[in-house]
Amino acid sequence: MNGATKGAIVGGTLLAMLGGAGYGVYTLVGDSGDQGDGKKSSAVGAAAHTPEKGSGPVSEKEIAETAKAFLAAWAAGDAPAAAALTNNAQDARSAVADYKAKAYVAKAAITAGTPAGTTVPFTVAAEITYEGVTKPLAYESKLTVVRGITSGLPLVDWQPEIIHPQLQRGDKLRAGTPASPPVKAVDRNGKELTAEQYPSLRPVLDALRKTYGEKAGGAAGAEVWIEPAAQDAPKRSLLTLVEGKPGQIETVLDADVQAAAEKAVGRFAEASVVAVKPSTGDILAIANHRRDGYNAAVLGGRAPGSTMKIATAAMLLDRGLVAADKVAECPATVPWDGRTFKNLNGLKLDNEPFATSFAQSCNTAFIKQIKLVGDNAALPKEAREVFGIGEQWKIGIPSFPGEVPDASGAAAAAEYIGQGQIRMNPLNIASITATARTGVFRQPVLVKASLDGRDLVRAKRPMKPGVAAQLVRMMKLTATSGTGRGAMAAVGGSDKGAKTGSAEVDGAGSPDSWFTGFSGDVAAAAMVEAGGHGADAAGPIVAQVLNS
Structure with missing residues (x-):
């Protein structure tokens, strides 16, 4: 032969x-x-x-x-x-x-x-x-x-x-000359971002290449890649055979914050975190530590637990049903439409203001307000119109903008505390925190809109200044004397706030751990699948990112 x-x-x-x-x-x-x-x-x-x-x-x-x-x-x-x-x-x-x-x-x-x-x-x-x-x-x-x-x-x-x-x-294994030329991504200060130095950015860099490769002026070489099953998903490069000429893409990521995020998620399996700049909406870091390589930080969709109470509280405050200093009932349990809702570890508060119920993550204090709200669409409307959730975000790469679907009965009550049919990812929760921090929704971006002229989502109505002030005050209380105290103790300074979350998942032995917080002009949110209480796993991740 x-x-x-x-x-x-x-x-x-x-x-x-x-x-x-x-x-x-x-x-x-x-x-x-x-x-x-x-x-x-x-x-x-x-x-x-x-x-x-x-x-x-x-x-x-x-x-x-x-x-x-x-x-x-x-x-x-x-x-x-x-x-x-x-x-x-x-x-x-x-x-x-x-x-x-x-x-x-x-x-x-x-x-x-x-x-x-x-x-x-x-x-x-x-x-x-x-x-x-x-x-x-x-x-x-x-x-x-x-x-x-x-x-x-x-x-x-x-x-x-x-x-x-x-x-x-x-998926398919392929080799040859890809349609999109390679790109050289740099952070907000011009520092190159590579998958070798920042491993969890690999899917982000692949997505940037798919979106901007041809526009950035590069020339394709030859390589081996994974051709994804989904047509809108980016190719995943495995091996370069012939070097192409990369075009440069400027992102708003911060290499130092990204490095801290990479290190933080590495402490836990199935963990994701996003950091944003509240004053601009710039995404400073996206990091994942997952076996499947999925970019859950911006594409995932899981119940966010009590971190959703930021949006729920905004809706209740806006309607004048609660106030940070106004006493709110927090019984151990409360029934609604055939389901009994309870607090973690049998929590019960007597004659305490709503701010304390928020800081201690009292579920029943929120569920008790449903009858007074009298509108099952109130929370989905608040999430969409004030926080931009569910709108078509254009951050520069594919992302999931969160979902708070209309519901009724016990399912609507579950949404008040971040359970039920709500779907979020760390990007969504970091954005909610950033909106609460400034009182203004600024759609998160990875690449400035001026690069390609895309339109960004704007809030349909502004958050009332009094609502924003009370949200910030309650989040600060959570960070200093509430459920977020342990994790946020590591974050320096007094200008900091937080919210914990634990989301029950059917069939899982432990709940998903969620945590979000801000420090100065940085907001971050993390999720660890089956990580337990929010302060146990996701909390230390957020604290480490905020400290960067």
């Missing part, structure tokens, strides 16, 4: 190489079939593996043989044979075929590790060759062997991350 390269399976190691003139052919050595030169083709060897039908859990032998045969077929570029060894032949066949044809894999050494139960880990040391340029691409992945539901055969449980760990359902 002219130009064909050789591979071998030695022990648990599968070595496969793609060669050949023009097309390139995966071959393996050590199988027993004849290629015409005394050697067996790996495709024949892989196809020769015939699994036997069985029942019950897969055996160690079945796991080892199925994994070995699948990896051999994949390495050989034999998509039909590899696909036949999985429980999703259609998707597997396409992915294996694309590995060579569309990801331009020229060589791949796949090393199987020690099985852990039904899971077999492996490493891939690949070489990508595109238009005469070759670069290495190394990564780790794993596969799991299961019993076919209808066939009874041992099969690889097909998941896209088998081909590459960053692939999600519907």
Whole structure:
């Protein structure tokens, strides 16, 4: 076979190489079939593996043989044979075929590790060759062997991350010349922002490239990337094959605040934080520490718990139903429309002002006001018209602007305390805090609107100065003697405020931890999935960012 390269399976190691003139052919050595030169083709060897039908859990032998045969077929570029060894032949066949044809894999050494139960880990040391340029691409992945539901055969449980760990359902591994040229993003002071120095900015930089790459005057090179399933999502670059000419994009991020945010979220799993400048709406930092790499800080949507009480309090204050110094009932429980709402740890306050109920995060003090409000649309309207929640924010990259849907009965009551159908992310809550801090909604921006002339969302009605003053006063009380005291004690100065939140999630053992706060002209909000009470996990993140 002219130009064909050789591979071998030695022990648990599968070595496969793609060669050949023009097309390139995966071959393996050590199988027993004849290629015409005394050697067996790996495709024949892989196809020769015939699994036997069985029942019950897969055996160690079945796991080892199925994994070995699948990896051999994949390495050989034999998509039909590899696909036949999985429980999703259609998707597997396409992915294996694309590995060579569309990801331009020229060589791949796949090393199987020690099985852990039904899971077999492996490493891939690949070489990508595109238009005469070759670069290495190394990564780790794993596969799991299961019993076919209808066939009874041992099969690889097909998941896209088998081909590459960053692939999600519907994603594709691709190489070539991308449509969008690369960009060089800089912070508000001209300092370059790279994914190597600020890892959680990777999805942000990818999104900036998709939005502004062609407008920034750069020229595309060649690279390997993840093509996302969603058409509006940015490509995720994995490897540069040929350097392009990047165009420069000026952001309003602050490298020092970003560095602090990166470090802060690194202390907790599944954590996100955003910092904004209340006087301008500039986004100073976006950071995530997540296994899936998702930019939950600006795209996520989860119930924000009691951090939503900032907006609820604004609505109640605006209607004159409560006042910071006015006594508000805070019983241990309160019923509404067939559901009983209660406070954390049986909290009950007697003859205390509403400011104390806010600072101590008394749920019932808010629920008690629903009958007096007499309008289920009051909170959604306040969130939208005063805080800009749910409007079409244009921050410079895709973002989710929050959602406070219309509800009735107990569901409407739950929204008063940030539960129910409300969906927020740290960007939304940081913006709510910034609005409360100044009394003016300024739509958050990552890139100044003047760069591309986009229109920013404006509040439909202003917050009354008296409402803003009381919100700031109550948030300061929360930071100094309320539920946020412990976390905010680390933040210097007296001009600081906070609000804690714990959001119950169906099926989760612990609630999501939420915390938001301000210090001077910086507002920040953080969320840690299943992190517990707001002050326990999200609180220290916000404090660390505010201290930067």
